[in-house]
Amino acid sequence: MINAEFKQKGYCIGSGVIEAGCKIIIGKRLKRCQGECRRHGWRKRKARTREAVITIPVLRVRCPKCGKTRTILPDFLKPYGRYIQDVRQEAVLAQLAGVPAERAACCGPAVETVRRWLAEFKEIREKAAAGLRSLLAQLGYFPPLGRSSLPDLLFWIAENISGKTHSCLFGLANILLAKAEEPAWV
Numbered sequence: 600m601i602n603a604e605f606k607q608k609g610y611c612i613g614s615g616v617i618e619a620g621c622k623i624i625i626g627k628r629l630k631r632c633q634g635e636c637r638r639h640g641w642r643k644r645k646a647r648t649r650e651a652v653i654t655i656p657v658l659r660v661r662c663p664k665c666g667k668t669r670t671i672l673p674d675f676l677k678p679y680g681r682y683i684q685d686v687r688q689e690a691v692l693a694q695l696a697g698v699p700a701e702r703a704a705c706c707g708p709a710v711e712t713v714r715r716w717l718a719e720f721k722e723i724r725e726k727a728a729a730g731l732r733s734l735l736a737q738l739g740y741f742p743p744l745g746r747s748s749l750p751d752l753l754f755w756i757a758e759n760i761s762g763k764t765h766s767c768l769f770g771l772a773n774i775l776l777a778k779a780e781e782p783a784w785v
Contacts, residue, residue, distance in 0.1 A: 635662070635663070635664075636660040636661065636669070638658065639660055639668055640659050641656045641659060642656070642670065643655070643656060644656075644657045644676065646676055646681065646682065647681050647682045647686070647707075648682075648683055648685075648686065649706055649707040657671065657672055657673070658671045659671070673766070674765055674766055674770030674773050674774050675766035675767065677784055678784065682707070682712075684769040684773075685766065686707055687716050687769060688769045689703075690704065690707070690713045690717075691717055691720045694713065694717045695717075695750060700714050700717070720749075720785065723784075724748070725749075727776060728747065728748060728749040728752055731749070731752050731753075731772065731775055732747075732752065734776075735752075735756070740760060743755070753768040754768070756771060756775070757771060769785045772785040
């Protein structure tokens with residue numbers, strides 16, 4: 600059931616990391632009912648890479664106490680997003696580096712989509728960076744003072760703490776931010 604192409608590219612699909620992340624996210628989302636979620640099958644989810652539209656099986660869980668069903672996405676997918684996080688990350692980081700949206704959108708998403716991603720990123724980056732700094736401090740890690748922006752923090756985490764537990768930097772941010780008080784999606 601698992602897409603061999605994604606495994607070959609190094610995405611964490613169905614790994615212990617994803618399972619642990621799912622447990623945290625499920626716990627946060629269904630905390631009110633205090634129910635223990637059980638697997639409730641799989642559903643197919645479409646996602647776009649730069650080259651093609653692919654179909655990925657994603658896990659569904661259900662709380663027997665309250666009856667709510669949730670879909671557990673791997674870290675390389677954003678809720679309601681059409682593109683995988685690698686494409687989003689590449690376009691946003693290129694724009695932050697000064698590359699025009701027209702070049703950042705080359706061979707992939709529309710220019711308007713890339714501009715919207717950048718606007719969304721700029722809107723959430725301070726909250727996400729604060730959440731990551733707080734989480735890192737709780738874990739006993741203190742990045743250098745010059746590494747305070749969200750991209751700098753993510754690069755520092757990837758270089759100094761993280762093993763290969765994520766598909767991309769945005770995926771890493773989402774795994775870590777799932778533990779925050781107010782989770783935010785990058």
